[in-house]
Amino acid sequence: MTTSPSSSAQDGRRALGHRLRELRRGAGLTIRTFAEATGQHFTRVSKIENARQLPTVHDIGDWCRLAGAREQEPDLVATLHAVDSAYTEHRRESRAGMKRVLGAHTPQRYEATTVFRIYEHNVVPGLFQTPEYAAAMVRFWIRFLATPNDVEDAVAIRMARQRIVQRGGRRFVIVLEEQALRTWFGSAEVQAGQLGRLLEVMALPQVSLGIIPLMRERGGVGSAGFWIFDDDLVALETPTASIQVSQPAEIGLYARMFEELKRSAVYGREARQLIVTALDDLDHRQGPAREVQT
Structure with a gap:
């Protein structure tokens, strides 16, 4: 367990990326097919899922839509807002x-x-x-x-x-x-x-x-x-x-x-x-x- 605010924020980014990756995999989509379906480069998808780049609210909507998990969208959006400000x-x-x-x-x-x-x-x-x-x-x-x-x-x-x-x-x-x-x-x-x-x-x-x-x-x-x-x-x-x-x-x-x-x-x-x-x-x-x- 860490008490460093910056480390905790990074942990939050990793957890968010992990959840998005699990949604994509659960839908049976590769990074490339997901990228094509959402009109973005596959490297950006990889960066988001590996916590090197934060997604946008629109991105989270795409992940939830393609995975058939719209019910998770409010929770994921709240997590996104919390990661850098909590x-x-x-x-x-x-x-x-x-x-x-x-x-x-x-x-x-x-x-x-x-x-x-x-x-x-x-x-x-x-x-x-x-x-x-x-x-x-x-x-x-x-x-x-x-x-x-x-x-x-x-x-x-x-x-x-x-x-x-x-x-x-x-x-x-x-x-x-x-x-x-x-x-x-x-x-x-x-x-x-x-x-x-x-x-x-x-x-x-x-x-x-x-x-x-x-x-x-x-x-x-x-x-x-x-x-x-x-x-x-x-x-x-x-x-x-x-x-x-x-x-x-x-x-x-x-x-x-x-x-x-x-x-x-x-x-x-x-x-x-x-x-x-x-x-x-x-x-x-x-x-x-x-x-x-x-």
């Missing part, structure tokens, strides 16, 4: 400051989404962060990535984005690991304020907040946090890259994983009690909380 290196984006990195999910995407499904394993989602918690987290990434110091602008963008929660017509289904309650960003006071904010969020009718307790028997484990925007896009953040998944089949897998995680979570009074217990542990300096120094 992996955006944080270091390149952050040359303009953290506000650029934090703006990876565009305002248009937020406005267009009616159901947000969010899973986080060690951090409170940005839509529900306090300014102090967000600032402490941004300061860490500014130092870690050696980016321009634009904490105020970056936090302002995040706070402005939170207005979407109050606008109505949207649902927010959140699943957090209990560890997210116990990973500190900043001081104990900042963490306490953030936990208090989560208690407020739970009272909002448009928000469903579930928490998976530590040491709980469960049917699935999420390896990373992810956001699902309706059924159109999945977004993940790694230390080096922002990853966007638009291929319908892959989105379906993330949706299945989200349902598995939801079944492991507790809600309502039980979830509230986990937050209250984490607050009590802050007061008594007990529990496994770990601080991220900023």
Whole structure:
């Protein structure tokens, strides 16, 4: 498994070329006969299938048409669009400051989404962060990535984005690991304020907040946090890259994983009690909380 965005993009190109080659072979067509049927040179077909050249949307239509596999066309087109745009290196984006990195999910995407499904394993989602918690987290990434110091602008963008929660017509289904309650960003006071904010969020009718307790028997484990925007896009953040998944089949897998995680979570009074217990542990300096120094 690779964590290099450029390598991952190349892997995507190879996978796409392999799928197109399998379609052609499944239809009993040689490279030359396929090229003749589509009015192109056979070397171009070879380059596409061997990931040396990206196909166009029209090309994918030709492959699916001749193979009698029109039902695969939307999935293949989504893969094509994702190959070169899914992996955006944080270091390149952050040359303009953290506000650029934090703006990876565009305002248009937020406005267009009616159901947000969010899973986080060690951090409170940005839509529900306090300014102090967000600032402490941004300061860490500014130092870690050696980016321009634009904490105020970056936090302002995040706070402005939170207005979407109050606008109505949207649902927010959140699943957090209990560890997210116990990973500190900043001081104990900042963490306490953030936990208090989560208690407020739970009272909002448009928000469903579930928490998976530590040491709980469960049917699935999420390896990373992810956001699902309706059924159109999945977004993940790694230390080096922002990853966007638009291929319908892959989105379906993330949706299945989200349902598995939801079944492991507790809600309502039980979830509230986990937050209250984490607050009590802050007061008594007990529990496994770990601080991220900023």
